[in-house]
Amino acid sequence: MAALVLPAGLLVVMLLVAPMALLARISLNRFSPTELMVEATTAENYWRAVQDPYYQQVLGTTLGVALGCTVLALALGFPAAYWLARMESRWKSLATILVLFPLLVGNVVRSAGWMALLGNEGAINAALMGAGITGGPLPLLYNGGAVVVGIVAVVLPYMILTLAAVIEGIPRQAEEAAANLGGRPMTVFRRVVLPLALPGVVAGSVLVFILCMNAYATPVLLGGPQFKMMAPAVYDQFVRGNNWPFGAALAFILLAVTLVLTVVGSTLLGRRYRAA
Amino acid sequence: MTTTRRAALTGSAAALASLTAGLPGLARAQSKQVVVGTWGGDYGELLRQNIDQPLVVPQGIEVLQDIAVADPRKTKLLAERQARRGTYDIACLSDTDMHMVAAQNVFEPLEMGKLKRGSAILPALAKPYAVPHIYSALVLLYNPSKVTTPPTGFADMWDPKYRGRVGFSDILYSTNTFSAAMAGGGSFSDYEPAKKKLMEMRSLDARIYPSNEALAGALKSEEVWLTPMWLARGFMWQKAGIPVKHVVPKEGAYAIVFEAAIPKNSRNKDNAYTYLDAMLQPSAQAAFADRMGYLPTVKDAPLPAAIAQQISLSEAEQERLRAPDYDYLLKSHSEILDFWNKQFKA
Numbered sequence A: 001m002a003a004l005v006l007p008a009g010l011l012v013v014m015l016l017v018a019p020m021a022l023l024a025r026i027s028l029n030r031f032s033p034t035e036l037m038v039e040a041t042t043a044e045n046y047w048r049a050v051q052d053p054y055y056q057q058v059l060g061t062t063l064g065v066a067l068g069c070t071v072l073a074l075a076l077g078f079p080a081a082y083w084l085a086r087m088e089s090r091w092k093s094l095a096t097i098l099v100l101f102p103l104l105v106g107n108v109v110r111s112a113g114w115m116a117l118l119g120n121e122g123a124i125n126a127a128l129m130g131a132g133i134t135g136g137p138l139p140l141l142y143n144g145g146a147v148v149v150g151i152v153a154v155v156l157p158y159m160i161l162t163l164a165a166v167i168e169g170i171p172r173q174a175e176e177a178a179a180n181l182g183g184r185p186m187t188v189f190r191r192v193v194l195p196l197a198l199p200g201v202v203a204g205s206v207l208v209f210i211l212c213m214n215a216y217a218t219p220v221l222l223g224g225p226q227f228k229m230m231a232p233a234v235y236d237q238f239v240r241g242n243n244w245p246f247g248a249a250l251a252f253i254l255l256a257v258t259l260v261l262t263v264v265g266s267t268l269l270g271r272r273y274r275a276a
Numbered sequence B: 001m002t003t004t005r006r007a008a009l010t011g012s013a014a015a016l017a018s019l020t021a022g023l024p025g026l027a028r029a030q031s032k033q034v035v036v037g038t039w040g041g042d043y044g045e046l047l048r049q050n051i052d053q054p055l056v057v058p059q060g061i062e063v064l065q066d067i068a069v070a071d072p073r074k075t076k077l078l079a080e081r082q083a084r085r086g087t088y089d090i091a092c093l094s095d096t097d098m099h100m101v102a103a104q105n106v107f108e109p110l111e112m113g114k115l116k117r118g119s120a121i122l123p124a125l126a127k128p129y130a131v132p133h134i135y136s137a138l139v140l141l142y143n144p145s146k147v148t149t150p151p152t153g154f155a156d157m158w159d160p161k162y163r164g165r166v167g168f169s170d171i172l173y174s175t176n177t178f179s180a181a182m183a184g185g186g187s188f189s190d191y192e193p194a195k196k197k198l199m200e201m202r203s204l205d206a207r208i209y210p211s212n213e214a215l216a217g218a219l220k221s222e223e224v225w226l227t228p229m230w231l232a233r234g235f236m237w238q239k240a241g242i243p244v245k246h247v248v249p250k251e252g253a254y255a256i257v258f259e260a261a262i263p264k265n266s267r268n269k270d271n272a273y274t275y276l277d278a279m280l281q282p283s284a285q286a287a288f289a290d291r292m293g294y295l296p297t298v299k300d301a302p303l304p305a306a307i308a309q310q311i312s313l314s315e316a317e318q319e320r321l322r323a324p325d326y327d328y329l330l331k332s333h334s335e336i337l338d339f340w341n342k343q344f345k346a
Helices: A001-024 A044-051 A051-087 A092-104 A107-118 A123-130 A142-169 A172-180 A185-213 A217-223 A231-240 A244-275 B004-022 B041-059 B070-079 B095-102 B116-120 B156-157 B169-183 B194-203 B212-220 B231-239 B269-279 B282-292 B304-310 B317-321 B328-346
Strands: A031-032 A036-037 B032-038 B061-067 B092-093 B131-142 B165-170 B207-209 B226-230 B245-247 B253-261
Touching: A001 A244, A031 A172, A031 A244, A036 A244, A036 B304, A044 A051, A044 A244, A044 B212, A044 B253, A051 A092, A051 A185, A051 A231, A051 A244, A092 A142, A092 B253, A107 A123, A107 A217, A142 A217, A172 A185, A172 B282, A185 A244, A231 A244, A231 B328, B004 B070, B004 B095, B032 B041, B032 B269, B041 B061, B041 B269, B041 B282, B041 B328, B070 B092, B070 B095, B092 B095, B092 B269, B095 B328, B116 B131, B116 B269, B116 B304, B131 B169, B131 B231, B131 B282, B156 B169, B156 B194, B156 B226, B165 B169, B165 B212, B165 B226, B165 B282, B169 B226, B169 B253, B169 B304, B169 B328, B194 B328, B207 B212, B207 B245, B212 B226, B226 B231, B231 B304, B253 B269, B282 B304
Parallel strands: B032 B061, B032 B092, B165 B207
Antiparallel strands: A031 A036, B092 B253, B131 B226, B131 B245, B131 B253
């Protein structure tokens, strides 16, 4: 039976573990503008990244955007997921496909659409100015708000589908029993549905949080040149700065922060779930 | 999409061909190929129309374009430099990028004996590791209806009456830093004064756009009135109805040369030389001048008078142009990028 894992396992070792090990080695090297990198075993790249206020700020922005988007996706996704899960009509599979629909378009193409909508000469500004509501274009694009909107639109389907799968497993009788015992809808939701749906909340949030932490195309295209998140910063070091050691160190810092927060977050939520 | 039986057969034949591609002397020996790492857009299209199709394909060589902006292709060249077999047979890059990559020993020193058109190259543009393909000059573009007194140099961008009207293309960070250095009394080998000038420009509400195309949009909507840019871009934008004129800054500026080189680990070196020769053909050179406004790099390319008038530089203007200090840029590149990202843009 163990042999069944072999093909996938080999693939992961070849395509993920080996390159990561190489990247870890590179992160300990020293950058040289003339020789690209010099073999070394130094932690200075990590030290520099941790100390530099610029990268602290970039990490802070990334965390803020990721947490904000996760909370927003949860708040928007839960009602939709509940509705989808409790749907009994023959349109259910169509509704599921509709939820999936945004994923059929790539991130870059989707961002291009947002740009056409939010730009200075975009549809929204044209409509506002055409109606005489605003005199000049509102700065809708190239800021954090545009990035959050763009990312939430990307991650929402993941959240909805993960939640819906779990909510479907909650017996409707549990809700009916609670209501029968005098629970108001909000109480039923808070004391019955939410605790039972918590594994879905944890799974959906973890999935979405990881996607947000590593977002690349959306922050680059909608955030503009002055808005920086970690993934674009890593790319910048590798590709524009040719500083592979520092880029590798940044990548591992992003990985570590994401991993720690994911583990801590899901453990805390999991404990609440057991307590409930 | 429906898959016809013929398409499926072609597909499996292609799969077979790619399987055998690794076996020397089998499939590859029969097909002559050259892989060109290039920008897409107009540049890639003009290569296809004026070099690949009319000049290279008739010689029985199949041309494959590997399209990306410069940075990822640079990274690929550097990452593959130890490999026995590289992706590219031809690498197209700007002179500064080319020098940076060449410093890592990536390129084959050109054998002039194999380059039939070698003697036609303008001597000032010749390099041991790359052929010049097209060139243009760094200029200051301005909107003549808004900037009514024509500017004379980079320093005019700091005039407070243009607050919020100076735009920069983010990808030209090094060039923008150069313009600030020159405005602040720096030189080709000293960008230090740029730091103070850029911070002043920041407090003058300079606008930064993610790409040249986004900047073009801002010039068109007259959101931006002044920007440092290549003359050839200005020519293209003017043709597209964007209201810009240009001046070669009095402080001095550099020429930008787009070059092509053969990586040491190219698998089709002979075909690559054929390709370089084609790039230097007068007809191909004239086409790039006509469509994109870049100047020919060979002595014998005919230029229609109307275009020559728009994109050529007077002697006085040419005197203000020099080659960048490549070694300085190689050493200072990461510092320039860091300052641009962390201080100016932050």
